[in-house]
Amino acid sequence: MDDAFIPMSKPYIGREEIEAVTRVLESGWITTGPVCQEFEGQFARLTGAGYGLSLTSGTAGMHLIFKALGISKGDEVITPSMTFVSTVNQIVMAGAKPVFADIDYGTLLIDPAGVERLITKRTKAIIPVHFAGAPADMDPIEEAAGKIPIIEDAAHAIGTSYKGRHIGCRNLAVFSFHPIKNITTGEGGMVTGNDGDLMKRLRLLKFHGIERDAWKRYGKASDPSYDITEPGFKYNMTDIQAALGVVQMKKLVEINEKRARIAGKYIEALSPLSGIDLPASPAYDHVHSWHLFVVKLRSVDRRRFMEALAEHNIGYGLHFPACHTLSYVKKICGQVHLPATEEAADRILSLPLYPGMDESQVQRVIDVVGKVAG
Numbered sequence: 001m002d003d004a005f006i007p008m009s010k011p012y013i014g015r016e017e018i019e020a021v022t023r024v025l026e027s028g029w030i031t032t033g034p035v036c037q038e039f040e041g042q043f044a045r046l047t048g049a050g051y052g053l054s055l056t057s058g059t060a061g062m063h064l065i066f067k068a069l070g071i072s073k074g075d076e077v078i079t080p081s082m083t084f085v086s087t088v089n090q091i092v093m094a095g096a097k098p099v100f101a102d103i104d105y106g107t108l109l110i111d112p113a114g115v116e117r118l119i120t121k122r123t124k125a126i127i128p129v130h131f132a133g134a135p136a137d138m139d140p141i142e143e144a145a146g147k148i149p150i151i152e153d154a155a156h157a158i159g160t161s162y163k164g165r166h167i168g169c170r171n172l173a174v175f176s177f178h179p180i181k182n183i184t185t186g187e188g189g190m191v192t193g194n195d196g197d198l199m200k201r202l203r204l205l206k207f208h209g210i211e212r213d214a215w216k217r218y219g220k221a222s223d224p225s226y227d228i229t230e231p232g233f234k235y236n237m238t239d240i241q242a243a244l245g246v247v248q249m250k251k252l253v254e255i256n257e258k259r260a261r262i263a264g265k266y267i268e269a270l271s272p273l274s275g276i277d278l279p280a281s282p283a284y285d286h287v288h289s290w291h292l293f294v295v296k297l298r299s300v301d302r303r304r305f306m307e308a309l310a311e312h313n314i315g316y317g318l319h320f321p322a323c324h325t326l327s328y329v330k331k332i333c334g335q336v337h338l339p340a341t342e343e344a345a346d347r348i349l350s351l352p353l354y355p356g357m358d359e360s361q362v363q364r365v366i367d368v369v370g371k372v373a374g
């Protein structure tokens with residue numbers, strides 16, 4: 001029997017991606033250019049948003065949005081603690097205070113009622129996370145937010161829909177193309193939005209404050225001059241990355257079908273086990289992108305569980321250590337009590353899930369989990 005290592009995640013890259021990247025490398029223009037533009041168009045069409053803005057990472061997208069919204073000292077930003085620390089880092093580095101909302105233990109999604117209770121005069125933004133590929137319950141969050149900007153953390157939500165519409169069509173949203181995400185550009189991110197002026201500002205902030213992309217300034221008979229009205233960053237995606245993204249987008253349906261099939265097998269095989277809780281399904285109409293498969297260990301010690309997986313050459317992940325328990329965050333925020341987040345944080349573990357996993361690999365994971373958590 002093949003007992004080769006099964007990683008937690010693996011990008012789904014084929015000849016088409018390699019050829020697309022090669023074409024860009026041979027084209028003479030490898031940084032931000034027409035391929036980024038094509039990728040942005042594809043992404044706007046997928047999400048139904050008016051605009052897409054390709055970037056070096058999701059984190060860069062969050063940074064640009066904070067700048068554009070003027071989030072700074074004295075402001076509060078509401079986010080779940082059960083998220084990747086990049087968001088919390090951005091809040092803190094902007095000089096604002098992270099205010100942590102608790103989650104639903106079953107779905108690991110932000111609790112809308114909790115969000116409402118945390119809103120104050122200082123709340124400058126709300127950042128729900130579409131955790132593991134399941135959509136947060138946006139209707140009550142938007143109702144509670146009123147005019148407070150919502151930034152949807154859609155890093156896990158490529159292919160996720162909420163009540164019939166893809167994530168990213170309602171509010172500003174930030175996607176990630178880090179290698180473990182549903183589609184990848186090596187590293188990369190995309191902001192989607194509908195406010196043309198704001199998106200234009202983000203585009204300026206993305207590249208030094210220069211109003212036109214370099215490829216438009218260096219083309220035949222083009223005008224190489226520029227003016228700067230506001231200083232910006234250097235967060236532009238390259239055409240090399242976008243070439244990967246354009247091909248990956250064409251495979252998104254296939255990729256997410258494969259992910260859903262594996263998740264379905266896990267659910268079928270693991271739901272009788274008494275030692276673990278499987279991800280609960282949100283009660284509202286949705287499409288899950290199955291970015292992650294996060295189980296919660298009920299009666300099994302997590303250390304022992306990880307050791308058993310490692311002994312059988314199976315990888316795993318931890319998404320995520322609760323942000324409010326990280327040392328520097330504790331110093332800033334003091335004692336915060338989030339019962340569901342804390343209970344989940346001690347018990348979660350992400351099982352391998354990626355489109356290239358074959359039946360026997362899925363079965364190996366099921367067998368080992370069954371042995372330890374049965």
Ligand SMILES: Cc1ncc(COP(=O)(O)O)c(C=O)c1O
Nearest residue numbers: 057058059084086155176177178
């Ligand atoms: C929930 C969440 N938010 C934000 C990010 C940041 O994305 P990036 O790595 O592209 O900066 C990630 C990436 O892992 C994430 O999982």
